[in-house]
Amino acid sequence: MNLKPGVGKTTSAVWLAHALYELGMSPLLVDGDPAASALRWSELAGGFPFPVIALPVGDVHRRVNDFLGDRQAVVLDAPQLEDHPRITRSIMRYAGEWIVPVTPAPIELDRMAPILGEMADVQSLRAEPARTAVLLNRTNRPDATRTGPDADAREALTERGFEVLDTHIARLDLYAQSFGNPVQAKGSAYMDFAEELIKRQDEA
Template identity: 45%
Template sequence: MPALSVALLNLKPGTGKTTSAVWLAHIFAQAGRTVLLVDADPSGSALEWSDLAAMDPGLPPRMAFPFRMVALPSRSLHQRVAEIAHPEDVVIIDAPQLEDHAGIARSAMRYVDEILIPCAPSPIEINRTTPVRDEINEVEAFRGGPARASVLLNRCIARAHSTTSAREVLEGLGYDVLRTAVPRREVYAQSFGVPIPEIGRDVWRGVAHDLIERCVPLGKVPS
C-alpha cells in the first residue's frame, strides 16, 4: 500500500482534474515525497503536459516533471497501480470523466484512499456532484469499506460570496469540503504544457496539507 493515494474525479471534463493532479504531484515531490502520477484519462492530457514541459529549454531533461509518471487508462487500474506503486509513494490519479469512462473511473475509485472531487462554486457543478456520490456509494461494495471522499473548491472568484455559500451547500449535502479553496487564477489557467512555476504553489501546499491531515487517524491529531 502506498503512503497516500488520491484520485481526482468528476462527472464531466473541464472541472480541474488534470490541473489539480499535476500541481499536487509537484507539491508532494517538492516536499520530498516520491510521487507516482497516473494518467488514467484516455485523452492523455497529463502525459501530454509532461511531454510538452520536458521540451522547455530552461530545464535539464527529466526535471520538468520530477517524478514517475504512467499512462493507465484501464479498467484494471486498481490491480495495475497496486503492482507498480512503491510503499512510500504518494499516488495521484488523474481519472477520466465518469460520464464517458465509468469503468476506468470506478477502477480508480476502488484503489484510492481518497476521492477528490474538484468543483467550481456554481450551482451547476454542485448539482453534478450527485452522480459522483452515487458512484462512490456503489463502489463501496468492491472496496470492502467506504471510500474517503472530499470536494475541492476550485476556480473560486476572489472575494466573492459564492465560495462560502458553495461550501455551506456542499456541507449541507453531507460532503467533506477541503479547507483550502483554489482561486481562479491566470497562473493555473496558463500552466498546461509548461513546467510548474514557483508562483501559485502555496495554495496547492494548503490542499496537500488538508489531504494529509485527513489521513491522520482520529486521536492522533497533533495539538
C-alpha cells in the same frame, strides 16, 4: 474524479503531485484518462521530477502496484465518469482518498447529486471505505470561501452530504494557463491542498 470534463481534474492532479514532491515525498502520477493530458503535460514541460505513467484501463486497481516501487504517494488522474465509467470506478477502487474538484457555480453544484450514488456503489466494492471530499476550484476570489462570495457553495455542498476541504483554489491564470509548463507548487494553494490531504491521512 467527477462526472464531467473540464472541472480541473488534471490540473489538480498535476499540481498536487508537484506539491507532494516539493514536500519531500516521491509521488507516482497515474494518468487514467484516455486523452493522456497529464502525460502530455509532462512531455511538453520537459519531464516532471517524478514518474508519470498512462493507465487508461478498466483494471487500474489491479495494475498500479506493479509500478509503485518505493513511491510514498500515488496521485491518479481519473477521466470523466460519464464517458469512461469502468476506468474511473477502477481508480476509485484503488484510491484511498477521492477528491471531487467543483467550480462553485449553480450549474456545477446541480451536477453533484449523481456522484453520491456512484460513490456509494464503489464503496460497496471496497474492503475499507475511501475518504471523500470536495475541492472548491476556480473560486471567485482568493479570500476564504467560508466568508467570501463562494461561501454559499460550501454550505450547499455540506447540506447535500459532501465534506468540503478547507483548502480552495482561486481562479488564477497561474493555474488556468499552466498546462504544458513546468510547475512550482511552493507558495501555491496546491501546497495547502497537499498538506491538508497528508493531515487527513495521518488523522485516519
